[in-house]
Amino acid sequence: MAHEKSAVLLKAKLGKAMSINNIVILTGAGISAESGLSTFRDNDGLWEKHRVEDVATPEAFKRDPELVYRFYNMRRQALKDVSPNPAHTALAKLEKIHNGSVTIVTQNVDNLHEQAGSEAVIHMHGELNKGRCTGCSGVFAWHLDMDETTPCPTCEQSGGLRPHIVWFGEMPLFMAEIDSILSEADLFMSIGTSGNVYPAADFVAQINALGRAKTVELNLEPSEGNHMFEESHFGPAAKLVPSYVESILKGEAL
Numbered sequence: 397m398a399h400e401k402s403a404v405l406l407k408a409k410l411g412k413a414m415s416i417n418n419i420v421i422l423t424g425a426g427i428s429a430e431s432g433l434s435t436f437r438d439n440d441g442l443w444e445k446h447r448v449e450d451v452a453t454p455e456a457f458k459r460d461p462e463l464v465y466r467f468y469n470m471r472r473q474a475l476k477d478v479s480p481n482p483a484h485t486a487l488a489k490l491e492k493i494h495n496g497s498v499t500i501v502t503q504n505v506d507n508l509h510e511q512a513g514s515e516a517v518i519h520m521h522g523e524l525n526k527g528r529c530t531g532c533s534g535v536f537a538w539h540l541d542m543d544e545t546t547p548c549p550t551c552e553q554s555g556g557l558r559p560h561i562v563w564f565g566e567m568p569l570f571m572a573e574i575d576s577i578l579s580e581a582d583l584f585m586s587i588g589t590s591g592n593v594y595p596a597a598d599f600v601a602q603i604n605a606l607g608r609a610k611t612v613e614l615n616l617e618p619s620e621g622n623h624m625f626e627e628s629h630f631g632p633a634a635k636l637v638p639s640y641v642e643s644i645l646k647g648e649a650l
């Protein structure tokens with residue numbers, strides 16, 4: 397058949413795509429856990445040590461900017477000591493070898509997908525290594541600490557910098573682009589996310605409503621929305637993801 401080298405044949409299912417061209421992968425904190433970054437809701441997770449209301453809302457930033465800067469400075473610093481694990485590397489390999497598109501939509505604010513070599517990465521919750529100026533709306537690479545006195549590298553005004561992070565109550569980034577990518581997916585994988593935070597937690601329902609893509613969850617344990625996935629595999633991402641990627645590349649992911 398005239399399929400490209402690694403496009404994977406799908407079982408003919410009523411209304412479903414016949415081959416896997418477009419792969420969309422939603423990732424969450426679980427994919428970076430084995431690199432040494434804390435998840436949010438597991439035992440000892442970030443939200444057990446810090447209250448969301450204190451560090452991850454616009455109100456918190458208004459009330460106590462110093463605490464919020466410190467929280468994100470600490471997390472930005474922590475990125476310097478971590479590297480991608482085999483799960484990140486396998487997804488980068490998939491993007492390189494698969495003949496269709498492979499897009500990662502990540503809730504993670506770390507840069508481990510990029511470090512592993514993935515290029516099509518959408519950070520819907522922002523990025524620790526970027527800053528934003530509330531004065532001039534500039535968004536720029538940022539690898540140092542920041543505080544209330546740090547001048548904006550674009551407009552040079554102090555007092556307006558904030559981490560380029562989507563806080564609770566704010567709109568996630570790139571939603572129109574994500575909606576369009578989801579609508580064209582033939583395979584949707586969700587990796588290392590608890591399914592607690594919307595709109596990401598709703599992607600699988602959105603995909604199911606279109607009836608086009610196969611949906612697979614790879615996670616340590618069943619997520620909140622596990623019943624909505626066609627297939628699931630449970631275990632550590634660094635083990636599960638490379639083996640699932642191999643099965644896609646061999647045409648056995650069905």
Ligand code: OAD
Nearest residue numbers: 424425426429435436437503588589590593615616632633
């Ligand atoms: P959570 O901490 O809510 O969930 C992490 C998931 O990863 C859980 O289901 C764990 O079982 C699973 N997990 C842990 N270790 C794993 C491993 N080694 N391999 C595979 N899975 C593992 O993190 P997220 O779902 O990413 O948002 O959280 C979503 C959003 O909530 C975050 O982006 C953040 C947070 O509040 C904002 O800050 C806006």
